[in-house]
Amino acid sequence: MATPCTHPRLLPLDREFFARGPLRVARELLGKVLVRQSEAELLAGRIVETEAYLGENDPAAHAAAGNTARTSVLFGPPGHAYVYFIYGNHYCLNVSCEREGKAGSVLIRALEPICGREEMAKARHVRLLFPSDSVRLTSGPGRLAEAFGITRARDNGCDLTSQKSGLWIADDGFRAGRIRITARIGITKAADHRLRWVIADNLFVSGPRAGR
DNA sequence: ATATCGATTATCT
């Protein structure tokens, strides 16, 4: 049996939180909690790694292609999920920011599991034999999406400021300690800007040198 | 420890 989740209230952030520039939102999202609630399960993970995508003038951003069927959520109101499919295998989750009409988003790159580890392990096809195995649940954008059952069909465009969507971002009072800012990972265009925020020394941060 | 590669498909040129 999975251990029950006992945690302070997980109330959603308000829309104004997201109605700011992606740099600010990327920084402020560190330490917040991504929550998935369905009839079957309650999943929660603390955000430990984010990246800012700046909108139409950022060559690395999907919004650089303009407002298309794929990217329309990015041009909509803030606080909504932009989910895209990549490399024929993986989904990734962004939150839209800025005011409606202006693109800009934050990619959620890694979480530290808070509750629902057993369910996440099942979704990820991972066996939790040692404590260190939990790193592979949510360390990386594709991994966390799989752990939370996030797909484009299910979640693209959903309101991350509402519990009714079943997927939201909460503040449980935790405040991130030391923070590091680095270049973004896995991109070829505009790769020289420091637009990635991580909680220093957190084992669940993705990429090399994050611990094992 | 780093490097390289295959998977597999939506989207854009």
Add this chain to the structure above:
DNA sequence: GATAATCGATATG
């Protein structure tokens, strides 16, 4: 037709 905001496996130092 090429590429991509990734991951897991395999090879090599």
